[in-house]
Amino acid sequence: MSDKNSAKELRAMSAKELSALVRSLREELFNLRLQQATGQLENNQRIRTVRKDLARVLTIQGETGEA
Numbered sequence: 001m002s003d004k005n006s007a008k009e010l011r012a013m014s015a016k017e018l019s020a021l022v023r024s025l026r027e028e029l030f031n032l033r034l035q036q037a038t039g040q041l042e043n044n045q046r047i048r049t050v051r052k053d054l055a056r057v058l059t060i061q062g063e064t065g066e067a
Contacts, residue, residue, distance in 0.1 A: 007056060007059075007060060010056065010057060010060045011060055011063075011064075015061075015064070018057055018060065018061050019061075021057050022054065022057055022058065022061070025050055025053055025054040025057065026054065028050050029047065029050045029051065029054065032046055032047045032050060033047070
């Protein structure tokens with residue numbers, strides 16, 4: 001997700017697009033946690049941002065019943 005899409009933009013996306021976005025956000029979060037564990041993470045704030053983006057997308061999926 002490119003720097004915090006709004007809920008309005010997410011609601012306009014199809015179910016497939018949302019699923020793909022969830023998959024990519026989870027992968028990014030995994031990679032960030034791995035970097036943090038090995039001491040290579042430069043921007044700690046990015047983990048929080050990705051977690052919030054993921055929660056936002058999952059909430060939209062739940063609202064539309066496509067989870």
